[in-house]
Amino acid sequence: MGKKDDFIQNITNGYQTKGESIILGGAMLDGEAIADTFVKIPLKTLNRHGLIAGATGTGKTKTIQVFSEQLSQAGIPVLMMDIKGDFSGIAKEGEEKSFITERHAKINLPYKTAHFPIELMTLSEQGGVRLRATVSEFGPVLFSRILDLNATQSGVVSVIFKFCDDKKMPLLDLKDFKKVINYITEEGKEEISANYGKISTSTTGTILRKIIELEQQGADLFFGELSFEIDDLMRIDENGRGYVNIIRLTDIQDKPKLFSTFMLSLLAEIYQQMPEKGDAEQPELVIFIDEAHLIFNEASKVLLDQIESIVKLIRSKGVGIYFVTQNPMDVPSGVLAQLGLKIQHALRAFTANDRQAIKKTADNYPTSEFYKTDELLTSLGIGEALVTALNEKGIPTPLVATMMRAPESRMDILTESEIQEINAKSKLVKKYSELIDRESAYEMLTKKINEAEVIATKQQAEKVVKKATKLEPTTTEVVGKSVLKILTSATFIRGAFGVLSKMLKK
Structure with a gap:
């Protein structure tokens, strides 16, 4: 057997699945795609979390789009953070262009266009499903x-x-x-x-x-009501496809504290409310956290420990978390160690520090007799990535350079009118659009303080009246009117006391 035959056998055996799986693309050797050698990820291991990394412009966004489409098709709901506004096009069918069909022909994977059910969500005043928590x-x-x-x-x-x-x-x-x-x-x-x-x-x-x-x-x-219910993330449409829930974060890129606050509250809520799933055949929910460095850069040591703890525990609830960032080194080692699937797009080596980072990145991947990982990391083309995952037994799969399949949905954003159309049809937008401000600590304490002031005012007024009876008639009349104002106007209390005090001293 030659090198190519050994490679095909290695990848075919390494990515063989008995249960349901999704296809990310086709294997590559020496820069060429190998037909019918598919890189398949078992649904059973998708709750083991993952990393999607690579320099700007290398294809991370399209990889997330492909991943989300395949999950939706398998009936698995998705939640994704859309910081750059790139993912809304999932709601519309793509176009069958020549460069896409040529790519799929190389790996011998049929291409079709499709659209998927989505919900647009927001943490701010943008249109969409309002996300809140108390x-x-x-x-x-x-x-x-x-x-x-x-x-x-x-x-x-x-x-x-x-x-x-x-x-x-x-x-x-x-x-x-x-x-x-x-x-x-x-x-x-x-x-x-x-x-x-x-x-x-x-x-x-x-x-x-x-x-x-x-x-x-x-x-x-x-912060406020109506609190978002996590069950609304788990919806399946009438065709059995999971909803792709897209949180529009384009207006909070400079607000990492709010972003990390939301993410931690959401993960904590999911962990607390979802029942244990054990070794399920597929996850209940998959979460993509784009620009993950926004969480980790702003997090304190205590907060990082909290994130690491949640990542460790939440997979037993049937939830997979996928961190998306430019450099794998952006993710703390304690979190990185928990990630089963790694999709690494190209990295750029412009400086000595870049080259050092690439060497460290290469060390995080399984060794391969078919690739020089550190060299391959800088030579991958757009839409190509190194992949390693876990097989159905939890064993790491062989490292494979992969020509990623193309998205089936639109590879561009929705227009404003299309966004408004989706929001107008959304049941969740209607459900969470009302801002509820019921009686809570603010109103109850304000009422308590006001009542205390009224009681104190009445007591003080009684003392004033008693002393006033000893004054001249005309003065008593003036005092009586002042007391009346005290008892009937809370806003006049302090000023009236001042006037009365001066009168009594005279």
Whole structure:
């Protein structure tokens, strides 16, 4: 047997599947595609997570599109972060162009055009399904980690959550949380001190500043009701295809704190609510996190530990997470070690640091007698990638240079009118469009403070009336009118007291 025959046998055996699988493309050797040598990924191992990496312009976006289409076709819902606005075209059929049919002819894989069911979602005021969560749903631990608080500050956050639970006051949005902070440092200081211990105003001041920083990145739009229900990510259309849920993030590229806040809350919610699936035949949901460095670059050590923990545990819930980034080194080693599927597009070597990074990247892949990995990483063409996955027994497959199949849907974005048409037909847009502002901590504490002021006002007014009876008749009449104003106008309380005090001193 020659080299080519050995290669074909190696790849055919390595990517053989008994159960359902998806085809990413065809194997390549010495820069040429080998017909009928398909790179197949078992559905059974897709909850083992993965990485899609490569320099700008090497084909990562189209790979994600192909991956999403194949998952949808297999009845697996997808959630993807669309930071550059590239994926909405999945909703429309592609075009059968000559360069696409030629590519598919080389690997002997039939090409057809298709469209797929999508939902457009948003964290901001863009059109689409509004994604929200309440502060209470985060809980004190995750909320503290999002704010990057130390142990003392986190303890105060726990006290705030406990106080609100004890008083049956919902924490829905950031307005609620800020109101509680103000209350425990001012009007409710004695109450908190007696029941929960003393709290430093410098500590609450730091927490408040952190919340304001989060608000400036648009989190005030994210926190609130109606909370998004994760079951709405698991929808299948009438043809048995999984929905591709696209979160439009084009307007929050400069707000990584909001992005990481949303991602962590979503992953935590999925982990808490979804039942254990064990060794299922296919995942319940696959999540693509584009520009993953936005999460990791802004994350503290504690937050990174949280992400790593969730990635380890969530696969047992039938959820696969795929990180998309330019350089694999953007992903922390603890997370990288959890990833079963790796799709590596070309890297560029312009500097000594680039060459060093490429060498480290090559070391992360299985050795191959057919490739010099570090050299191949810089010579891959657009739409070509190195692939290694896990077979159905959980064993790494051979490293293979792959000519990726082309997307079946439109390789361009939707027009504004097409976006509006999709949103107009969406049941989820209607469901989550209403902003609910029910009575919560803000309103309840405001009411409590106002009632306390009214009681204090009445008590003070009674004292004023008693003293006023000892004054001259004309003066008593004036005082009586002032007291009436005190009792009927909450906004006039402080000014009226000042006038009365001066009169009494005379």
